[in-house]
Amino acid sequence: MKLPIITSEAELTHRLVRRRQTLDAMAPSVETILARVRNDGDAALRELTEQYDGIEVADLAVPPTVLAQAKKGLPQDVMAALSVAADNIRRFNEAVRPQSTSLTQPDGIEVARRWRPINRVGVYIPGGRYPLLSTVLMNVIPAQVAGVREIAVCTPPGPAGYPSATILGVCAFLGIEEVYQVGGAQAVGALAYGTETIRPVDKITGPGNAYVAQAKQLVSATVSIDMLAGPTEVVVLADGSANPRWVAGDLISQAEHDPLAWPVLITDSPDLAREVNRCLDELLVNLSTRATAEASLLENGLVFLGSDWAACLAAVNTIAPEHLCLQTDQPDQWLDEVQAGAIFVGGSTPVAWGDYWAGPNHILPTAGQARFRGPLSVSDFLVPYSVIKATRAATSSSGLQVMILAEQEGLAGHALSIALRREDA
C-alpha cells in the first residue's frame, strides 16, 4: 500500500473541496420518488420497492411473528454482547439527558426551559453491505431514553423477502413493534408524508446512502431530520510514539465500510507514515473485507505529513472529521484544540469502541458538519420549550420599559398589551 503523502494545507483543502464536489455531483435527484409517495401512498411504496429492490412485498409492515422469530434466532453470544452494549448506551444517554432549568429574574418574572419528548419518530436503518445491528441500538435507545412514545423503523427488504433477520431481531430485542420493510428515498417520503399504512412522524433519524440523504434534505421543510449523512471518515492524528499496526487497523476499520470512505493519517513523523503503509499491506492480506477496504484506501486514502505539530492540528480542523483518533504521547492535551464529531483518546481506543460499545453514538456528523452539529443523542429526541410567568408587580416595575422598546419598533399593539395589564391590575 502506498497512501499518497501530501504536505501542504492548500493541497489538503483542494482535495477536500474536490471530494465534496465529487460527492455532490453523485447526489441523485429523488424529487420524483418523493412526489410518487406523496400522491400514491402505499401503492407507490410497493411499485418503488419492486423497481429498486426487485422485490414484491406482501405486507409493508413486518408481522409480529416474524419479529419474534428473528429475536429468537439471534445467537446466544450476540444477545449477551448486545445486552451489555445496550446498557452502556442507555447509561450514557441518561447521563447527558438535558434537564429543565428555571430562574427568577430581578423584577420577579419566572422563566424556565423545559423539555418534552417528540411524539413520534421514524428511524431509518440502511440495508447495504452489512446488517448494521448497532445502528438500531444507536437510534432507538436514545429515543427511548427521551421517552418517545412511538418509534417506527423502516429498513429495506432483503433478497430473501423480509429485511435482515439480525436487524429485525435487534428491533424486537429493544421492544420495537412497528417495522416497515421499505428502504431508500421512498421510506423517507413515507415517514414524512404518511401513507395508508405508515403514519407520518415528527422526526426522521438514521444514516443512509445518497438517495436517503437527499430525500431527508428535501422533506426537511415538513419534518425534522437529524443530519445529512455522507460517506464515513476517520482521521488518525499520530506522532512518532504511535503504534503503526494500531493506526493501520483503525484506518482499515473505517475503509472497509465503503469504497467512498475517507481514511486519513495526519502526522509529523515520516517514519510512522512509512510504517503504517507497510502494516496496511500486512493486515489486509487475510481480511474478508479486503476488496472494499483496499478500494477506499487506494482511491481516497491519504497521509498529511505536517511540517510541525501546529500544521497537523490545523489540518485536522480543516477537515473537522467524523472520527478523530488521538494516538500521541499525552493525547488529552489536544482535546480543546480540535474539532471532530467523536474523539478517541490514546492508542488503546480504537474507533470500534465507539461503533458498538462505549455509549456515545456512532451516528456522527460527516463532511465537515462537525463544525456545527454533534453526535445523535437523547437531546435529538427531546424538544425544549420556554415558560414565562409574569406578576402584577413586574408589570408595575418593568412595564414602562418594555413599552419603550415596543414603541421604538413601532409595535403599538405590543405596548398596548402591556398597558392593559397596568390599567386593569
Next chain:
Amino acid sequence: MKLPIITSEAELTHRLVRRRQTLDAMAPSVETILARVRNDGDAALRELTEQYDGIEVADLAVPPTVLAQAKKGLPQDVMAALSVAADNIRRFNEAVRPQSTSLTQPDGIEVARRWRPINRVGVYIPGGRYPLLSTVLMNVIPAQVAGVREIAVCTPPGPAGYPSATILGVCAFLGIEEVYQVGGAQAVGALAYGTETIRPVDKITGPGNAYVAQAKQLVSATVSIDMLAGPTEVVVLADGSANPRWVAGDLISQAEHDPLAWPVLITDSPDLAREVNRCLDELLVNLSTRATAEASLLENGLVFLGSDWAACLAAVNTIAPEHLCLQTDQPDQWLDEVQAGAIFVGGSTPVAWGDYWAGPNHILPTAGQARFRGPLSVSDFLVPYSVIKATRAATSSSGLQVMILAEQEGLAGHALSIALRREDA
C-alpha cells in the same frame, strides 16, 4: 370584529392544512439568486440589491463610524431599557448553557460529552415593516454567551441608504463590528458560500420572509440553519375566567406583525368569545398599526369553541403553536398537556414579555415545528462532541464481546482493530 367561530377538530385541521398549502404555494424559487451569489460573489450582491431593494450600495460592509454614530443616536430611555433586557437575556442563556458530562462505564471506559462554540455565525436581521431591534438581542446574545468568536450580521439597506439606524445602534451596543447591508436570499447565499467581502459562516440564524426561509432550506446541505420561520402565530387558550381585554390585546399584538399572522382564541366559553370580539373593535380604534392588525384578524383570525376542555387542549396540540397564552384559572396545571414553542402562563403575562424582556428567545418554531424543535438559545451556538477513552483492562475484559458484534455485522476490520490491541497489549 367578528372572528369566525369553529367548533370541530376536523374543521380546524382543514384550515390548518389549507393555511400551510397557501403559504407553501407562496414560497418563491430562489435557486437562481443563490446561484448568482455563488458564481459572482460581491458583484451579484450589488446587482441583486439594486434589483430587489432599489438601492446602489457603496460598501457592502457598514463602516465602523456609521455603527458608532448609530449607537450614539439611540435615545437615552431606549438604551436604558435595552441594557436591562440584554441582562435578562444573558442571565437566562447562562442558566440554560449546556454543561459537559462525563461517566465511567462498568468496564472502565471513560466517556464524555463536551461542548465547544461554533467558530463563525451569520445572523440575519430582516428589514420590513418594523426595525426589530429585539431580534438583534435575541440572536446575538445567545451566540455571545456560547462563546462564538465571529458574529457577522446581514440586514437589508434602507431607503435612505444604510440599514435602520436602530438596528445598527443595537449591533454596536452589543459590540458587533461585522455588519453587511445586504438582505433577502442573497444575504443567505453570501453567508453560506462566501464572497470576496463576506467570509462564509458555519451557521445562519434569524428570521426572515419567505425568500429568506427558502434560501435557508436550500443552503442547509452546506451550512447549519436554526429553523425555517413562517408567519407568526399566537394561540390564547382561555376559560370563562379570562379577562377579554387582555385576550384581545394579545391577539392584536401578534396580528399587527403581518397580515399573514395567525391569531387564534381557543376557549370553551361562548361568552368569552363574544366579549373578545367586542374588545377587539374597541382596542383597534386608535391603534397606529390598525391596518395590518385588522387585515390579519379578518383574513386569518379564528375562534375555536371547544365542546369541552379536552377538545380545547386537543386543538392546541393540533396547531402546536409558536406562542401559547394560558389564560385560565390555575394555568400551571396545563403545562405538561400542551405543545408550543413558548408558553405564557396566566393573564398577567402578555406575549410582549417574551418578545423583549423575560430572557427566553422570541425566535420560535412556527407552522407546527414546535413538534420537533424549540426556541433559539445558547444551545444552538454550541456543538457537542463525544470523547471516548479506553484502557488496556477494558480491551481484555470487553474486547471479545465487541468483536462478536463486529463479526455479526461482517465488519472484520472492526474486529481486527480490537484484536490488535489485545495482541500488542
